[in-house]
Amino acid sequence: MTTAQCAKPYGARVLAVDGLSKTFTMHLKGGVRLPVVEGATFHVDAGECVVLGGPSGAGKSSILKMVSGTYGVSAGSIMLTHCGQTQDLATLSPRQMMAVRREALASVTQFLRAIPRVPAIDLVAAGADPHLSPGAARDTAAALLERLHVPERLWGLPPATFSGRREAAHQHCGWFDLPVDAPPGGRAHSEP
Amino acid sequence: MSVLLECRGITKRFGTRVACADVHMDVWPGEVVAIVGESGSGKTTLLRCLSGQLAPSAGCVRYRLDGGALTDLAALDTATVRRLTRTEWGFVFQDPTEGLRMGISAGGNIGERLMAVGARHYGAIRTTAADWMEKVEVAPERIDEPPRVFSGGMRQRLQIARNLVTGPRLVFLDEPTGGLDVSVQARVLDVLRRLTRELHLAAVLVTHDLGVARLLADRMMVMKDGAVVEEGLTDRVLEDPQHPYTQLLVSSILTA
Numbered sequence: 001m002t003t004a005q006c007a008k009p010y011g012a013r014v015l016a017v018d019g020l021s022k023t024f025t026m027h028l029k030g031g032v033r034l035p036v037v038e039g040a041t042f043h044v045d046a047g048e049c050v051v052l053g054g055p056s057g058a059g060k061s062s063i064l065k066m067v068s069g070t071y072g073v074s075a076g077s078i079m080l081t082h083c084g085q086t087q088d089l090a091t092l093s094p095r096q097m098m099a100v101r102r103e104a105l106a107s108v109t110q111f112l113r114a115i116p117r118v119p120a121i122d123l124v125a126a127g128a129d130p131h132l133s134p135g136a137a138r139d140t141a142a143a144l145l146e147r148l149h150v151p152e153r154l155w156g157l158p159p160a161t162f163s164g165r166r167e168a169a170h171q172h173c174g175w176f177d178l179p180v181d182a183p184p185g186g187r188a189h190s191e192p
Numbered sequence: 193m194s195v196l197l198e199c200r201g202i203t204k205r206f207g208t209r210v211a212c213a214d215v216h217m218d219v220w221p222g223e224v225v226a227i228v229g230e231s232g233s234g235k236t237t238l239l240r241c242l243s244g245q246l247a248p249s250a251g252c253v254r255y256r257l258d259g260g261a262l263t264d265l266a267a268l269d270t271a272t273v274r275r276l277t278r279t280e281w282g283f284v285f286q287d288p289t290e291g292l293r294m295g296i297s298a299g300g301n302i303g304e305r306l307m308a309v310g311a312r313h314y315g316a317i318r319t320t321a322a323d324w325m326e327k328v329e330v331a332p333e334r335i336d337e338p339p340r341v342f343s344g345g346m347r348q349r350l351q352i353a354r355n356l357v358t359g360p361r362l363v364f365l366d367e368p369t370g371g372l373d374v375s376v377q378a379r380v381l382d383v384l385r386r387l388t389r390e391l392h393l394a395a396v397l398v399t400h401d402l403g404v405a406r407l408l409a410d411r412m413m414v415m416k417d418g419a420v421v422e423e424g425l426t427d428r429v430l431e432d433p434q435h436p437y438t439q440l441l442v443s444s445i446l447t448a
Binding site: 024025026027028065069070071072094095097098117118126134 | 411423427439443
């Protein structure tokens with residue numbers, strides 16, 4: 001569903017995180033340094049679903065934010081392999097990271113920050129292969145929303161009006177590459 | 193894909209005052225770059241240097257003219273610059289009265305730019321103008337009314353239509369939602385967001401409003417006292433700001 005449809009042999013290394021650390025420096029609080037992640041090391045292979053467990057504040061989300069480029073990396077490496085090419089996400093330029101997000105990585109978060117006022121179907125279609133025509137992108141989006149059991153009557157509405165199914169719409173089409181940040185947050189258990 | 197506009201070491205002095213100092217930036221096709229900072233930070237001066245309206249005191253701006261080689265703007269004659277600003281570039285001013293001709297009709301404002309690139313068939317020009325009014329969500333029935341009878345938000349959307357009708361490759365936006373009420377602002381932003389994506393436009397956006405940058409920009413640069421203090425992916429700059437000034441800006445956002 002992403003731009004480059006390449007084979008991901010089952011078990012092949014997709015992500016290798018090594019010695020990953022993050023420290024925030026709060027300049028407005030007298031330069032206090034806040035270490036939130038220290039030396040995180042793990043890997044994810046194709047076909048695997050890896051859970052980062054731990055109590056609130058343990059740094060789980062910070063790790064995912066470093067992987068997706070929203071946080072900078074203080075130390076360590078994040079090797080992502082996509083289409084036979086391996087690169088260290090910790091060192092990419094903004095434009096290189098934009099390309100990775102377009103082609104190799106998708107994210108879902110419990111903190112829905114969807115663009116306001118944009119209908120769900122367009123939001124999902126925006127994540128589709130940029131080479132698809134607008135019509136084909138909408139078709140792909142429609143198929144995905146259907147698969148996620150989002151009722152069709154909601155497709156034309158912005159997801160802020162949705163219930164627990166909202167993050168389903170938040171998953172852009174390049175879905176299930178990586179990472180997933182606590183997606184069922186705030187969702188009632190009765191909703192599958 | 194290759195870089196569309198690049199500037200190297202742009203400095204602009206007004207007398208002894210330095211408005212912007214040693215700025216480097218690249219703009220690639222299809223990306224929206226925001227320049228944020230408070231008033232007086234030099235962002236509008238930089239935008240005017242980038243768009244050829246002001247000659248920098250030092251440094252150079254190069255643009256990939258007609259998709260060919262990168263060309264130094266300073267080396268172009270005025271006729272070429274004028275042609276550029278009417279065809280390959282757009283410039284949306286904060287104040288629509290600067291970017292529109294208030295005495296001629298809405299359709300005339302849009303059609304004028306088409307005629308500047310050689311369109312002559314009146315019926316076709318009128319049809320295209322009406323289409324564009326629809327694209328920016330202004331009722332095409334009002335095609336013969338002058339901009340002064342339109343509301344502020346509609347004028348701004350008309351200005352956007354006038355700029356985009358010739359299919360520019362690069363658009364400069366100077367506080368495009370600056371003087372508008374929030375609800376009206378939202379609609380202008382939606383139109384801009386949709387059109388930049390659909391038309392695969394490159395844009396340089398100047399704003400003091402981080403919310404506007406978050407909504408529209410892929411990358412952002414933060415300016416303070418004429419210098420760029422931080423730049424990067426929009427979400428990275430907003431969620432993991434490094435420079436003390438950026439941290440101050442981000443912590444000053446009012447959350448609704």
